[in-house]
Amino acid sequence: MKTIYLGLSGDIIHPGIINIIKEASKHGEVLVGLLTDSAIASHKRLPYLNWQQRLEVVENLKGVSKVVPQEEWSYIPNLKKYKPDAIIHGDDWNTGPLKKEREEVIALMNETGGKVIEIPYTKGVNSSALNEAIRSLGTTPDIRLKTLRRLIEFKKPVRIMEAHSGVSALIVENLEIEKDDGLHSYDGIWSSSLTDSTSKGKPDIEAVDLTTRLQDLTNILECTTKPIIFDGDTGGKPEHFVFTVRTLERNGISAVIIEDKIGLKKNSLFGTDVLQELASIPEFCEKLSVGKRAQITKDFMIIARLESLIAGKPVSDALERARAYVSAGADGVMIHSKEKSGDDIKEFCQEFRAEFNEIPIILVPTTYNQFTEKELVGWGATIIIYANHMLRASYPAMMNVAKLILENERSLEADKLCMPISQILELIPGGK
Numbered sequence: 001m002k003t004i005y006l007g008l009s010g011d012i013i014h015p016g017i018i019n020i021i022k023e024a025s026k027h028g029e030v031l032v033g034l035l036t037d038s039a040i041a042s043h044k045r046l047p048y049l050n051w052q053q054r055l056e057v058v059e060n061l062k063g064v065s066k067v068v069p070q071e072e073w074s075y076i077p078n079l080k081k082y083k084p085d086a087i088i089h090g091d092d093w094n095t096g097p098l099k100k101e102r103e104e105v106i107a108l109m110n111e112t113g114g115k116v117i118e119i120p121y122t123k124g125v126n127s128s129a130l131n132e133a134i135r136s137l138g139t140t141p142d143i144r145l146k147t148l149r150r151l152i153e154f155k156k157p158v159r160i161m162e163a164h165s166g167v168s169a170l171i172v173e174n175l176e177i178e179k180d181d182g183l184h185s186y187d188g189i190w191s192s193s194l195t196d197s198t199s200k201g202k203p204d205i206e207a208v209d210l211t212t213r214l215q216d217l218t219n220i221l222e223c224t225t226k227p228i229i230f231d232g233d234t235g236g237k238p239e240h241f242v243f244t245v246r247t248l249e250r251n252g253i254s255a256v257i258i259e260d261k262i263g264l265k266k267n268s269l270f271g272t273d274v275l276q277e278l279a280s281i282p283e284f285c286e287k288l289s290v291g292k293r294a295q296i297t298k299d300f301m302i303i304a305r306l307e308s309l310i311a312g313k314p315v316s317d318a319l320e321r322a323r324a325y326v327s328a329g330a331d332g333v334m335i336h337s338k339e340k341s342g343d344d345i346k347e348f349c350q351e352f353r354a355e356f357n358e359i360p361i362i363l364v365p366t367t368y369n370q371f372t373e374k375e376l377v378g379w380g381a382t383i384i385i386y387a388n389h390m391l392r393a394s395y396p397a398m399m400n401v402a403k404l405i406l407e408n409e410r411s412l413e414a415d416k417l418c419m420p421i422s423q424i425l426e427l428i429p430g431g432k
């Protein structure tokens, strides 16, 4: 009996999949290479079901003889390992992003004397379209909350973008670009104290209370499905932090980041004239542990933000604090700096990674933005947050249009800087 290899994600089983299994089984025993969560996450959105759950479904499909993990997006490593007599694929890979993969597979199968079976792609139904449909139905707080931990496990880096309104969050939710190594998109949303307060015309001094922060966050929650990391400022008093944790969890927020500053909170990227005071280590550890004890789900994350470098202290101070905060229960550490060279952040990351292999490191490369995501991952970063770019982009755009209208005493000249009315009416589905 011949072996026919079929690579599958198997997250959503639709008639196209049943058809290709049927076709494959006409040629021999069907060996399914079931893509692992990290193989899928490297190229597109995390699957809804994890690998074990997908395995249970796929191995029970009629016509499937055996299921093995496919650890890479590429078929090549598994084709070399299992040496099937043939591989089967829909003819959708003749063009588009899978074309290169097809050429490599054909070359390898030619070398090994195997066959490549191509069948007409089942039109009208595919996982991307179904994914889209499911996404439009929304999510539940529970699923959204858990997604961050899954992303951390399977994807490096987890790429987070700031949003401060429904419309900015929709960009973060929906934007996808095609690159050589697959689809690139944002994995989640940063609810920033800076951009939230700025969008309300207020300074970033912890002046916007949690209830008000949550009002805007609700708009974001209502139109998105991606996980959200909440900027919790200092977390307030431990007694208050308990409520914050529970409220965030109830709303399906995945993580809160609190910083170890005390006194009137100022934005960390402010000039160097005022150096902020830091909390004592035991004091901040206490807040972290109180928060960890208060949480109800096991998946919610409390991340300790180290402000040592912002407060003019050396990397060794940040490391000492990081060790203590991890012992107190922090699920990750965020290290912040306004140093342009990135040397201090790199040193911290490397030293911390040497001691803690698994604890997530969160970076916010606003000032040291010359480094690519890959480079930051090389230092040990787990999550990268673009903390304020949507708001910083929108303000000059609005200012330019407002100026043009003032100058010309009409809006004709400003029109080229604005999206057409027809487009804005169609921007939000269901508006027509």
Ligand code: SPV
Pocket (backbone or CB within 6 Å): 192, 193, 194, 195, 204, 231, 267, 268, 269, 364, 366, 387, 388
């Ligand atoms: C925020 O986005 O509000 C932050 C990150 O706290 S930073 O502004 O860089 O301090």
Ligand code: MG
Pocket (backbone or CB within 6 Å): 192, 193, 194, 204, 231, 233
């Ligand atoms: Mg902030």
